[in-house]
Amino acid sequence: MNTTIFISDLHLSEHTPRLNELFQHCLHEWKGNIDALYILGDFFDVWIGDDDDSDFIRRIKTELKTFTTSTPVYFIHGNRDFLLGEKFAAESGIKLLTAPQQINLYNHNYIIMHGDELCTDDVAYQQFRAQSRNPLWQMAVLNKPIAERRLLAGQIRQMSETRKSNEGKSEISDVTESAIHNLMASHAQATLPTLIHGHTHRPAVHESKLNNQPFKRYVIQDWSENYGGYLAVDAEGVHIHELKL
Numbered sequence: 001m002n003t004t005i006f007i008s009d010l011h012l013s014e015h016t017p018r019l020n021e022l023f024q025h026c027l028h029e030w031k032g033n034i035d036a037l038y039i040l041g042d043f044f045d046v047w048i049g050d051d052d053d054s055d056f057i058r059r060i061k062t063e064l065k066t067f068t069t070s071t072p073v074y075f076i077h078g079n080r081d082f083l084l085g086e087k088f089a090a091e092s093g094i095k096l097l098t099a100p101q102q103i104n105l106y107n108h109n110y111i112i113m114h115g116d117e118l119c120t121d122d123v124a125y126q127q128f129r130a131q132s133r134n135p136l137w138q139m140a141v142l143n144k145p146i147a148e149r150r151l152l153a154g155q156i157r158q159m160s161e162t163r164k165s166n167e168g169k170s171e172i173s174d175v176t177e178s179a180i181h182n183l184m185a186s187h188a189q190a191t192l193p194t195l196i197h198g199h200t201h202r203p204a205v206h207e208s209k210l211n212n213q214p215f216k217r218y219v220i221q222d223w224s225e226n227y228g229g230y231l232a233v234d235a236e237g238v239h240i241h242e243l244k245l
Contacts (some may be wrong), residue, residue, distance in 0.1 A: 004105050005030060006231040008040040008198025009222035011080065016045070018226040025167055026076065026230075031190055032070040039094075040198045040220065041078020041114030046157055048085035048149040049142050059094040068093030076101065078199065079125075080115040080157075082132060083142065096212035106235040111187055115197030115219070118175035118183070155157050157225065174200050177208075180217065185209045194238065196231060198222065203229060205240070 030037060064073060073094040077084060089096050099113035120126060131137055141149065170172055180195070187193055192215035203221040207214065218238055221229025226245040231238050 001096045002096065002106065002234055003034050004032050004038065004195055004233045005221055006038045006040060006112070006233065008220040009042045009078070009201060010228065011045040011223065012044055012060065013045040014054065018245055019223055022223070022226060022228060022243060025245070026065055026130060026243065027067045031067050037071060037073045038112060038113060039075045040171045040196070041076050042080045042198065043075065043078070044081045046153045047081035047084045048104060048146065048153050048186060049083055050085045051146060052103060061088070064092035064094055076112065077116055079116045079129065083138060087164045099181060107234050110233070111183065111188070111195045113197045115175060115199035118179040118197065120176045121172045174202065180208065181210055194218065196220065204237065
C-alpha cells in the first residue's frame with residue numbers, strides 16, 4: 001500500500017446520485033489498498049445534525065463503516081458540514097480531526113485543513129464562521145426541530161450560492177498570502193511542511209517561500225456532476241489524480 005488519499009468538496013446529497021455513485025466506486029477501489037483516507041471538509045453539501053436519519057445518510061454511514069473495517073478514514077469539517085459530530089463518527093467509523101492538523105506521512109510533514117479559514121479577505125464569511133463554530137450557537141441550532149434546521153440550512157446554502165453567482169471566483173473568495181504565511185510561520189521547522197487544503201474550488205499546485213524556505217501548497221479538486229479528483233501521497237510526494245464515471 002504505502003499511499004494515503006485526500007479528497008475534499010464532494011458536496012454529496014440525495015440530489016447528487018452520480019457523485020454518490022462515484023464516491024461509492026472509489027471506496028470499493030480503495031478499500032484495503034491504501035493506508036488511509038482523509039476527507040478535508042464539505043463532504044456533504046449540507047449537514048443539519050447527526051440525528052438526520054434519511055435513507056441517503058444511512059447509505060453513506062453503511063458504506064463508510066464497511067470501508068473503515070480495513071482502512072481508516074479521517075475527517076476535517078468544512079463550511080457546509082461543520083455540525084457533523086461524534087454520533088455520526090461513531091456510527092460510520094470515521095475519526096474527527098481539528099484543523100489545521102499537522103501529520104507526518106512517509107517521513108514528510110503535511111498541514112491539512114479545509115481552507116475556508118485562509119480566506120481572510122471575506123470578512124462577512126469569517127464573522128459567520130466564528131459564530132457558527134461557537135459551541136453555544138451550535139447547541140441552539142441543534143436544539144431546533146429538524147424541519148426548522150432543514151429550512152435554515154437551505155437559507156444559508158441559498159445565500160452562499162447567490163454570493164457565488166454574483167461574485168464568481170472573485171479574489172475575496174480565495175485564500176490570502178498573509179493567512180498562508182501566518183499559518184506556515186506557526187509551523188516553521190528545518191523543512192517547511194507541505195500544505196494541503198480544499199474549499200476554494202481552484203485545484204492547483206502553488207510554490208511559495210517563507211523566509212527563503214520553499215514550500216508547496218496543493219488545492220484539492222472539487223467534485224461536480226460525474227467527475228472529481230484526489231491527491232495521493234506516498235514516499236515520493238504528492239500525486240494529482242482525476243476521477244470520472
